[in-house]
Amino acid sequence: SQTIHQWPATLVQPVGSPLSLECTVEGTSNPNLYWYRQAAGRGLQLLFYSVGIGQISSEVPQNLSASRPQDRQFILSSKKLLLSDSGFYLCIGDLRPRAFFGQGTRLTVV
Amino acid sequence: QKEVEQNSGPLSVPEGAIASLNCTYSDRGSQSFFWYRQYSGKSPELIMSIYSNGDKEDGRFTAQLNKASQYVSLLIRDSQPSDSATYLCAVNEGNQFYFGTGTSLTVIP
Numbered sequence: 001s002q003t004i005h006q007w008p009a010t011l012v013q014p015v016g017s018p019l020s021l022e023c024t025v026e027g028t029s030n031p032n033l034y035w036y037r038q039a040a041g042r043g044l045q046l047l048f049y050s051v052g053i054g055q056i057s058s059e060v061p062q063n064l065s066a067s068r069p070q071d072r073q074f075i076l077s078s079k080k081l082l083l084s085d086s087g088f089y090l091c092i093g094d095l096r097p098r099a100f101f102g103q104g105t106r107l108t109v110v
Numbered sequence: 111q112k113e114v115e116q117n118s119g120p121l122s123v124p125e126g127a128i129a130s131l132n133c134t135y136s137d138r139g140s141q142s143f144f145w146y147r148q149y150s151g152k153s154p155e156l157i158m159s160i161y162s163n164g165d166k167e168d169g170r171f172t173a174q175l176n177k178a179s180q181y182v183s184l185l186i187r188d189s190q191p192s193d194s195a196t197y198l199c200a201v202n203e204g205n206q207f208y209f210g211t212g213t214s215l216t217v218i219p
Contacts, residue, residue, distance in 0.1 A: 034207065043211025044198070090153060092207065098144060099200060099207050104153040 002027035006102025023091030032094035116210035133199030
């Protein structure tokens with residue numbers, strides 16, 4: 001079966017520290033993958049999407065970057081976190097005919 | 111600019127009533143439509159998917175799609191307090207999914 005694994009589930013990081021969130025896919029190959037952020041009380045905001053290895057499209061200028069080193073691996077990173085980076089981060093896989101969600105990461109920057 | 115619009119709510123209905131959630135989308139080329147339920151602090155979970163015009167029923171849930179009018183709706187019959195959550199509408203077109211901001215539903219016992 002097709003699943004999205006995302007970790008960690010929760011993370012508390014100080015301002016200025018680095019960030020690495022990882023997302024992996026099982027049960028399919030060459031999926032489109034997305035990183036979304038959901039700020040408190042707001043909807044899902046697309047951050048990055050990838051249609052293949054090394055192919056990253058950025059939707060919103062920000063303090064974050066993404067990489068896709070392997071077909072089934074999608075990583076969200078930051079060199080220096082800001083307070084405004086706090087939120088709920090979701091990895092989503094386009095596993096047609098529907099989208100599958102990772103469990104989400106609750107990031108709190110303090 | 112592709113958009114998916116939802117009334118943010120909050121929508122409150124009494125237990126046992128029908129809850130009606132609506133979503134409109136801007137791209138006539140959209141082919142697949144989804145409703146997700148998200149409990150606070152949790153990841154969204156798929157409730158319904160619909161691909162063709164008309165109604166699709168699954169238990170207490172009915173999805174309705176009207177491509178000519180570019181809207182998709184979700185009806186929840188016999189609403190239960192456990193249905194209280196945020197409901198996200200998602201539209202798939204081409205390479206991307208587009209999400210609405212969600213409608214918050216509260217079912218009052």
